[in-house]
Amino acid sequence: MSLKSLDPRINRLNLPDGEQPPMEPKAAFDQFETYEVFAQKRDNTPFTYAGPVHAPNADVAFLFAKEQYSRRSACSGLWVVQTRHIMVSPYANDDECIYDTFKVEIPEHTAWPLESYEVFHLKKRGKAHTHIGRVGATSYQEAYHKAKQAFAAQHPAVNMWVVKSKNVLQSAEEDRDMWLTLPEKKYREPAAYKVLDRIKSFKEKQQKALNK
Amino acid sequence: MKEEAIKDLLYKIADDQLILGHRNSEWTGLGPILEEDIAFSSMAQDKIGHSLAFYTLLHELGEAEPDLLAFSRSATQFHNSQFTELPNGEFDYSLIRHFLYDNAEAIRFEKLSHSGYEPIAKVATKLKGEIKYHVLHANTWIRNLGSSTEEAISRLQNSLNSLMPYALGMFELSVYEQVLIDTGIYAGEEAIKEEWLTRIQQVLASTELTMPDIPSQTPMLGGRYGTHTKHLQPLLNEMAEVIKIDPTAEW
Amino acid sequence: MYGGGNTFEAIKAEGLEEEDARKMAEFEGRIAQGEKIEPDDWMPRLYRQQLIRMIEQHAHSEIIGALPEGTWITRAPGFRRKLALMAKVQDEVGHAQLLYSAAETLGKSREEMLTDLINGKSKYSNVFNYPTYTWADSCIISWLIDAGAIVNQMANSKGSYGPYCRALERICAEEAFHLKYGHDSVVYMATGSSIQRQMVQEALNRWWSQIMTFFGPSDKLSVHTETLMRWKVKMASNDECRQQYLDMYVPKILELGLTIPDPLLKKNEDTGQWEYTEPDWDEFRRVINGDGPCNAERLGVRRMAEERGAWVRLALKNPTAKYVRPLA
Ligand SMILES: [Fe+2]
Numbered sequence: 001m002s003l004k005s006l007d008p009r010i011n012r013l014n015l016p017d018g019e020q021p022p023m024e025p026k027a028a029f030d031q032f033e034t035y036e037v038f039a040q041k042r043d044n045t046p047f048t049y050a051g052p053v054h055a056p057n058a059d060v061a062f063l064f065a066k067e068q069y070s071r072r073s074a075c076s077g078l079w080v081v082q083t084r085h086i087m088v089s090p091y092a093n094d095d096e097c098i099y100d101t102f103k104v105e106i107p108e109h110t111a112w113p114l115e116s117y118e119v120f121h122l123k124k125r126g127k128a129h130t131h132i133g134r135v136g137a138t139s140y141q142e143a144y145h146k147a148k149q150a151f152a153a154q155h156p157a158v159n160m161w162v163v164k165s166k167n168v169l170q171s172a173e174e175d176r177d178m179w180l181t182l183p184e185k186k187y188r189e190p191a192a193y194k195v196l197d198r199i200k201s202f203k204e205k206q207q208k209a210l211n212k
Numbered sequence: 213m214k215e216e217a218i219k220d221l222l223y224k225i226a227d228d229q230l231i232l233g234h235r236n237s238e239w240t241g242l243g244p245i246l247e248e249d250i251a252f253s254s255m256a257q258d259k260i261g262h263s264l265a266f267y268t269l270l271h272e273l274g275e276a277e278p279d280l281l282a283f284s285r286s287a288t289q290f291h292n293s294q295f296t297e298l299p300n301g302e303f304d305y306s307l308i309r310h311f312l313y314d315n316a317e318a319i320r321f322e323k324l325s326h327s328g329y330e331p332i333a334k335v336a337t338k339l340k341g342e343i344k345y346h347v348l349h350a351n352t353w354i355r356n357l358g359s360s361t362e363e364a365i366s367r368l369q370n371s372l373n374s375l376m377p378y379a380l381g382m383f384e385l386s387v388y389e390q391v392l393i394d395t396g397i398y399a400g401e402e403a404i405k406e407e408w409l410t411r412i413q414q415v416l417a418s419t420e421l422t423m424p425d426i427p428s429q430t431p432m433l434g435g436r437y438g439t440h441t442k443h444l445q446p447l448l449n450e451m452a453e454v455i456k457i458d459p460t461a462e463w
Numbered sequence: 464m465y466g467g468g469n470t471f472e473a474i475k476a477e478g479l480e481e482e483d484a485r486k487m488a489e490f491e492g493r494i495a496q497g498e499k500i501e502p503d504d505w506m507p508r509l510y511r512q513q514l515i516r517m518i519e520q521h522a523h524s525e526i527i528g529a530l531p532e533g534t535w536i537t538r539a540p541g542f543r544r545k546l547a548l549m550a551k552v553q554d555e556v557g558h559a560q561l562l563y564s565a566a567e568t569l570g571k572s573r574e575e576m577l578t579d580l581i582n583g584k585s586k587y588s589n590v591f592n593y594p595t596y597t598w599a600d601s602c603i604i605s606w607l608i609d610a611g612a613i614v615n616q617m618a619n620s621k622g623s624y625g626p627y628c629r630a631l632e633r634i635c636a637e638e639a640f641h642l643k644y645g646h647d648s649v650v651y652m653a654t655g656s657s658i659q660r661q662m663v664q665e666a667l668n669r670w671w672s673q674i675m676t677f678f679g680p681s682d683k684l685s686v687h688t689e690t691l692m693r694w695k696v697k698m699a700s701n702d703e704c705r706q707q708y709l710d711m712y713v714p715k716i717l718e719l720g721l722t723i724p725d726p727l728l729k730k731n732e733d734t735g736q737w738e739y740t741e742p743d744w745d746e747f748r749r750v751i752n753g754d755g756p757c758n759a760e761r762l763g764v765r766r767m768a769e770e771r772g773a774w775v776r777l778a779l780k781n782p783t784a785k786y787v788r789p790l791a
């Protein structure tokens with residue numbers, strides 16, 4: 001016997017009917033690692049944190065990120081970073097700056113060559129991290145200090161993330177056309193639904209019928 | 213003659229997109245991974261959107277409204293390949309169909325973006341970016357799964373083997389084939405098929421999957437001119453179930 | 464979609480007195496100042512537990528809520544409705560993804576949450592244990608259940624937990640489309656042919672009691688509720704949400720010439736409060752505990768999706784990968 005449903009899709013799946021034994025608990029780690037996604041709404045605006053996806057590798061993470069985080073509003077680019085590649089500072093209070101309250105040892109030897117690191121700031125608790133710039137450093141610690149010198153004065157932040165640029169999967173310039181038709185998908189925008197006139201003429205019709 | 217040829221072309225593209233978009237939309241909420249559920253739904257929406265764009269071109273050539281074209285014809289009046297109407301099966305089956313179909317679709321649209329019939333060229337050019345994502349999605353999945361576990365590989369291989377004759381049915385020749393080619397409206401199915409085989413082969417070569425032997429396949433033809441499997445009419449009945457409650461009403 | 468998340472189980476608040484008093488004062492001070500809590504901050508155990516439960520149930524409601532509407536995707540009448548419904552249901556799946564992620568930042572993995580859902584250990588909005596008999600049912604859900612969800616979600620988006628607020632900001636923006644789409648589809652039917660009017664009236668009759676239970680029973684006033692309100696976990700009482708909802712939507716329903724199947728429903732002008740027939744809370748409890756028309760199907764479908772998807776996840780899993788919770 002398979003489960004009978006009002007849903008024709010479900011009937012096609014031939015699900016077992018009746019009481020089922022409980023599902024075996026899934027392995028503690030059944031799915032995938034997480035990747036953090038940053039989206040750029042339009043040119044010359046900073047990449048902003050959008051949220052995570054679960055994915056087995058960066059390529060698939062990009063496929064997932066593109067639809068989960070850039071299907072609804074304008075987008076000109078996407079960055080994807082594996083969560084464990086992001087170094088996170090503690091959080092400061094909203095009226096403080098993390099660079100004032102949190103101290104990191106300056107590494108003694110700075111070796112060459114410098115590597116590039118991307119720096120993200122959280123302006124206020126509850127908001128989203130945005131990309132603030134890039135520094136060259138030989139370690140996360142050094143990157144933190146370089147970020148402090150470069151950005152702290154002008155851009156106070158309650159939290160900062162730093163990640164090696166080479167660990168950021170960036171959408172390519174020539175892939176921008178993937179977002180080209182977004183603005184045309186009007187059917188998922190509230191503005192596409194206008195019923196005031198319809199309601200008005202319906203009420204008038206009703207009123208007329210009453211008056212008769 | 214030329215207009216009939218153009219309509220014939222538009223119908224087969226629009227019907228393919230509608231029927232496969234409809235099938236793929238059945239996955240919404242049932243996918244194997246939340247994120248993939250979302251991605252698959254987007255691509256199904258794109259396909260339904262593409263079909264609407266092509267039905268609109270047909271309407272501009274004097275055919276009925278898109279809603280009527282999609283929701284009120286019977287199976288024998290549909291021009292989609294049988295490939296697109298087959299039930300979804302499990303994820304491997306839907307994924308292989310997506311891979312085979314969207315690679316063909318990409319080539320079809322690349323060619324159409326140079327079509328001598330301006331309205332088609334415009335639509336095809338505009339949709340290029342969407343289809344680029346579809347192909348990236350399909351090929352990435354096949355590359356990943358196609359060289360993973362034994363189970364995944366054998367599932368994909370079985371689906372590939374059973375779908376290939378249907379996939380070849382996508383390239384059924386139009387009765388206007390030569391007119392379309394001669395007038396520069398369309399590159400023709402043979403040209404698209406050749407290119408498609410090369411691209412499919414390229415992706416499969418990077419996996420542990422084997423390309424089925426093409427010359428020994430019998431393509432499942434007939435869909436372009438109304439011969440369908442037993443699955444299409446029930447699909448259409450389901451699609452029109454609500455609209456038929458009151459066909460003259462606005463829903 | 465989501466509703467009455469705080470009402471399903473009695474809240475246990477043991478061990479509050481064991482929390483570090485200095486840290487607790489700092490935590491409560493931050494919330495009192497209107498600052499958000501972020502994942503790495505110290506937080507009381509009760510706060511963490513309660514948020515996990517609430518966000519998790521919210522996520523389950525989104526993914527299960529995709530089913531009674533998803534069934535109408537293949538039958539939606541016309542391109543406009545078909546495309547919109549596809550996008551709407553897709554959004555709900557997307558909301559589940561966002562919310563599971565927010566709950567993950569508190570330390571419960573997505574797979575644990577999904578297992579708890581499938582094994583019935585974790586609840587979701589009870590309204591989705593009822594079927595959608597006709598297209599009109601799906602329209603009523605899109606409009607009036609989503610409207611309820613919005614009342615809830617708007618309140619919660621002013622809560623204290625950063626990741627939940629970020630997810631809700633995005634969710635509320637998308638819900639604006641759901642509400643408009645739902646309203647539009649109901650308006651077309653209610654102002655349409657007599658067959659359509661009858662369909663939509665019948666659907667409203669079927670769904671009204673679900674709508675009335677959506678926000679959950681009246682909260683029992685307790686110290687714990689008071690604590691959760693102070694911590695901005697629970698943002699409004701169930702009755703407040705219900706009253707606000709009735710204020711906003713009863714006139715919009717009535718202007719379409721529809722009738723609401725509750726003869727006692729009226730606004731008491733003296734108290735400013737809506738009076739109504741108390742919904743059948745015994746049925747509510749029975750259904751939420753498993754004995755509803757669609758409970759088995761909903762969980763069966765989720766289970767099928769997990770089980771039939773297992774080979775995909777297994778095939779792609781990197782054996783050396785270690786789980787790290789998402790950052791924010
Ligand atoms: Fe496609």
Ligand SMILES: [Fe+2]
Nearest residue numbers: 464525555558
């Ligand atoms: Fe939602």
Ligand SMILES: [Fe+2]
Nearest residue numbers: 464609638641
């Ligand atoms: Fe919604």
